[in-house]
Amino acid sequence: MKKLIIICLTLCFSFSSIAQTDFKEEGIRDLTTVAGLGLGGAILGLSTLSFVEEPSDHLKNILVGASVGIVIGVGVVAYNQAQKSQATIQQTSIKNFDTRSRLNWHAINTAKDIKKFNSVNPKVGWTFNF
Structure with a gap:
């Protein structure tokens, strides 16, 4: 039991020495949001x-x-992450990449892929007669 405690403490201290990154801070904030809303729900239930x-x-x-x-906390965190992703996409160098532009881009690239696939793979047909 003593060895298990020493191993756990060693792991905790080794991971806590990792530099504070934006990813770690976001994770702690998200975990705090979920735990806080869970506690609030428990208080309302009480x-x-x-x-x-x-x-x-x-x-x-x-x-x-x-x-x-x-x-609800998980929903809030998921919504915040989705909004952050959308903001990141809008900050990229591609301007005016709205829904219509994305659909056109996908249609063009899909047509190119289909042409390439059809030119590389010969068409094989099967016929069965009874």
């Missing part, structure tokens, strides 16, 4: 116990509230 006659029969409200809070 507050519902004062409205029932037997609070011990409804302790699952705390877990349900925490679960809903965690789900």
Whole structure:
């Protein structure tokens, strides 16, 4: 048991010495968001116990509230990451790359790929007669 504790502490200290990066800070912020909303949901679930006659029969409200809070937290983090990705795409050097432009670009490249595929791969047909 003592060796396991020493190994865990060594790993914790070795990973904590990694330089603070933007990625690490974002991860901590996202984890804090999910945990905070989970805690808020648990508190809301706990507050519902004062409205029932037997609070011990409804302790699952705390877990349900925490679960809903965690789900909402994950949704908020996913939405923030999606918005960050969209902002990153808009900051690239490609100007006016809206939905219509992207669809045209994909259509042109798909047509080129189909032509290349058809020229390299001969068409083989099968016929069956009974």
